[in-house]
Each structure stands twice: as C-alpha cells, then as structure tokens.
Amino acid sequence: METKHIHIKDYNYCLPDERIAKYPLAQRDHSKLLLYKHGEVSEDVFYNIANYLPKGALMVFNNTKVIQARLHFRKTTGALIEVFLLEPYMPADYEQMFQATGKCSWLCMIGNLKKWKEGQLSRTFDVNGTIVTLTATRREDVGKSYRVDFEWDSDTISLAELLDSVGELPIPPYLNRETQESDKTTYQTVYSKIKGSVAAPTAGLHFTPEVLASIDAAGVDREELTLHVGAGTFKPVKADEIQVHEMHTEYICVHRETLEKLIKHNAEAIAVGTTSVRTLESLYYMGVKLESGLELTEADLHVCQWEPYEGPVAAAAANVTPLKAIQNILAYLDRHGLNSLHSSTQIIIAPGYNYKIVKMLVTNFHQPQSTLLLLVSAFLHGGDWHKIYDYALSHDFRFLSYGDSSLLIP
Incomplete structure (x- = not known):
C-alpha cells in the first residue's frame, strides 16, 4: 500500500490506563529494556544497554530542554x-x-x-x-x-x-494529573541544555551519568543535536488515511562537529528517540536538496511532509548517498561561514519510508494510532511492531513518556 493511503486504524492496540506510567521510577536507569534484534524479542534492564551497542558506533542524542x-x-x-x-x-x-x-x-x-x-x-x-x-x-x-x-x-x-x-512545566495530557515539583527534574534528560521544547524527548529520560559512562567505556561515540519538540507530538491522527494528517513543524540545530562525526561514521547512527530520528533523516533530505547546486537559504532546506516520498526531492534522492548528503551540508556551512545549521522539518516517517542514516533506535512505547507508532513500524520488518507491543503488554512493561524503553535493531 502507498504510504499516503495507510489506514491509521491498522496501527491501533488496546492500552489500558493502568499500563500508562503516571510517574517515573525512582531510578531512571532501572526501567525495563525490551530488545528487538533481527526479529527476536527479549528483555533486560536499561542500565545494561551498553552491552548491546556495537563498538565504534555513533549514538546521537537530542539535547533540547523543556521550558515551563x-x-x-x-x-x-x-x-x-x-x-x-x-x-x-x-x-x-x-x-x-x-x-x-x-x-x-x-x-x-x-x-x-x-x-x-x-x-x-x-x-x-x-x-x-x-x-x-x-x-x-x-x-x-x-x-x-x-x-x-x-x-x-x-x-x-x-x-x-x-x-x-x-x-x-507542560507534562503530557495523557498523564491526567497536575504538574508536580518533581517533574521539573524527572521530565528533563540529564543532558538537556538548549531551551525550547514543550515536551521532553522521552527516550532520553532513562539515561543517567553512569549509563553514559558505560556507553563511553564500551567504545561507542556520542553526539548531540537539537530538535525542539512541539505540542503537535501529541496530536492524534484523526483522519482515516494519513495523507490527510498534517504534521507539525519542528525546529532543528545541528553543529558542524556533529556533521563531521557523522561523516567519520559513514553517515550511520544509533538514534536516541524519535526526535533524533526525525532530525537525522531530515538532514539526509536537506543534503539532497543541496545536491542541486542551487543557492538555497536555511529556510529553503525545510523538509516538507511528503518530500521523501514524491516529487523532485524524492527523485533526486536515488542518486545521493547518505554520506554525500551530509558532506553537502558541511560544504554549505563552509561556503556561508556557519558553525551550525538552523532549519526545520515536517517529515512524516511511516511504513514505505526507507531509512537512510538511522541503523538502531532507542525509543519508548507510543500511543495507539500515533505518528510515532508509524515511525517505529517503518523501522521494523513486516509489521513487527505488533510482536513488540504484544510482548511489552504481556510482560508488564510501562508505557508512554514515563514508561519503559526498547532498543530496536532491524
């Protein structure tokens, strides 16, 4: 089925209210970690995540900070x-x-x-x-x-x-409770730096300084970028077909050093959270636009919702490798004397999308009939999101923002 004609009802599942984590665990990194590797599902505790990351890989985090x-x-x-x-x-x-x-x-x-x-x-x-x-x-x-x-x-x-x-602080509406003083700490990642989001990049909430140190010790590189999460992240898909759903615009900033690190890693990365996914995959299409040789502004590099699927950008992508796309962006910064790229994206990632940069994904468990669930499904083979969510529901995993996590390796 063409991506635009996906029926959102096919991405529904029963999520009882008691499975939604209303509060975080006392220790962030003691959350459960579902492991999906080449179709096989198992579990561990989050503080052991470094054991499953390949040495020499690049892990990318979103360092946005939630504002009050x-x-x-x-x-x-x-x-x-x-x-x-x-x-x-x-x-x-x-x-x-x-x-x-x-x-x-x-x-x-x-x-x-x-x-x-x-x-x-x-x-x-x-x-x-x-x-x-x-x-x-x-x-x-x-x-x-x-x-x-x-x-x-x-x-x-x-x-x-x-x-x-x-x-x-704006906590997610599905928590059905008032914001508490503790949320000011627990609803921020330990590496949050750049103010601008109205929702946390929640896959990052599980990381502690100790877990980050274990990732470093395992020989995994770390880099940060910024995508400011908008309220649209909670916007339900109300249309029968997703082509009617309008994605919200989100603003991104990626520094020269991060682009250089991506090039060093052949434009391949482990993304922490769906916001990092949307940024990394949008960078690819920004680099495709720059392949044209036209003089473009940072605003021109904005990735529209359906550009990866149809039109001149999708057509041009057939001849641009992920590495070349990132090199194009770095050359753009050089030409304009810039140290970072500031642009925006409306990208929708759903089954039928071909991932370019992201090879592994750390993410929480998302709402039924959401664009985030579509993104996860697109990352896996043959609709395996059902297998993952069935396992999580039957093995007492906690769901949504303050819930447990998963490491997905297609």
Whole structure:
C-alpha cells in the first residue's frame, strides 16, 4: 500500500490506563529494556544497554530542554486563562527569545479562549527578589494558534528567568494529573541544555551519568543535536488515511562537529528517540536538496511532509548517498561561514519510508494510532511492531513518556 493511503486504524492496540506510567521510577536507569534484534524479542534492564551497542558506533542524542511553557492568568471576572507557548514569533530565534528582556511575542494555544476575546491580562510575581508585572495581549490568529504579545516591567530580567519563576512545566495530557515539583527534574534528560521544547524527548529520560559512562567505556561515540519538540507530538491522527494528517513543524540545530562525526561514521547512527530520528533523516533530505547546486537559504532546506516520498526531492534522492548528503551540508556551512545549521522539518516517517542514516533506535512505547507508532513500524520488518507491543503488554512493561524503553535493531 502507498504510504499516503495507510489506514491509521491498522496501527491501533488496546492500552489500558493502568499500563500508562503516571510517574517515573525512582531510578531512571532501572526501567525495563525490551530488545528487538533481527526479529527476536527479549528483555533486560536499561542500565545494561551498553552491552548491546556495537563498538565504534555513533549514538546521537537530542539535547533540547523543556521550558515551563504554561502561563496562567486570572481575569478580573475570575475566569482562568491558560496561555501555552508554542513557538517564538518575535524574536523568532530560540536563543535570542530566551535572552529577550522587556517584551516578546509567541504563537500560543489559549485555554478558555471564549473568556478572553480582547484586552490585556496581567499578573504580578517575584523573580529572584524583584517584583515584576507581566502583561499578555492577544493579537491575530495564526493558523490554529494565536499570536500573543508579552511585556514585563524589567529590562534586567530575561524571558528565561521569567518563565522559570512563573511558568509551569507542560507534562503530557495523557498523564491526567497536575504538574508536580518533581517533574521539573524527572521530565528533563540529564543532558538537556538548549531551551525550547514543550515536551521532553522521552527516550532520553532513562539515561543517567553512569549509563553514559558505560556507553563511553564500551567504545561507542556520542553526539548531540537539537530538535525542539512541539505540542503537535501529541496530536492524534484523526483522519482515516494519513495523507490527510498534517504534521507539525519542528525546529532543528545541528553543529558542524556533529556533521563531521557523522561523516567519520559513514553517515550511520544509533538514534536516541524519535526526535533524533526525525532530525537525522531530515538532514539526509536537506543534503539532497543541496545536491542541486542551487543557492538555497536555511529556510529553503525545510523538509516538507511528503518530500521523501514524491516529487523532485524524492527523485533526486536515488542518486545521493547518505554520506554525500551530509558532506553537502558541511560544504554549505563552509561556503556561508556557519558553525551550525538552523532549519526545520515536517517529515512524516511511516511504513514505505526507507531509512537512510538511522541503523538502531532507542525509543519508548507510543500511543495507539500515533505518528510515532508509524515511525517505529517503518523501522521494523513486516509489521513487527505488533510482536513488540504484544510482548511489552504481556510482560508488564510501562508505557508512554514515563514508561519503559526498547532498543530496536532491524
């Protein structure tokens, strides 16, 4: 079946609520690890993962950091309004945004929207001993989100400091509970660095400094990249056929050193999490676009949802190896005097997709009828996702963000 015509109902399974991990284990690396290797399934404990990684391989992690993206305001009428930060609008650059002082604009989701048709919302709070008043003004609709302008009466307090004081960490909706103080630590990877995500790259939550040290000792290289996870990661596929489902855009940053390391490893990698997969596989198609020799901007390198499957980019891919694609990106950085690539992707990976760079995958267990389950199915042979999920359900594995993990070797 052509990828566009995949029926999402074929990727359904029964997930009882009690199998969804509402809280993490006390020790991250004591989670269960399902092992899928060439069709055979077994299990171990996560802290032993280094035993299954080939010496000399390259393991790639997403170092994004979850921001405290939920802001709550109360109107004079008593109505509670939630403003959920989705994507920087002005300044549009993530790094500049979190350094901004005094004002900024975001694209947002708004909870209880009907109660906030116009006017400003404001609240006053303490930021490191300074009393600050924050105001929010709703502007125009932008697609399915809303532009909101924020101002605060301090030129010395950055947005990053402000959010740390007043924002709330957005945990996944399927946990059906309020955010707790402990989530500020447990819903971040131990290697998170670059602020910007509204959801964690959860495959990375199992890693501890000790596990990372064991991976180093096993002779496995490690590299990091950044993909800021958007709220769209939780967006269910509601259409019967996936061609109707619109993938969300996510922003990526990959440094020169990571590209050089990929080239050293013949453009092959072990991806930690689906976000690392989407970034690595998108890099391939960005490199394919650069093969044309046309002068392209970083925005031009954006990977559209269906480009890997049809059209000129898919056609050109037949003649571009993964190694050549990464070399093309490195040459692009050289020509423009850049140390890192900043672009975006809407890539959808589903059965019928031909993986280019990712050879092994560390990932959690995903929701039924989700694009993440499609991605996993595409990675395995002959619909073996059923075998994996049946095993996990019958062997007491914990599911979703705070659940257990798997190492997949096709």
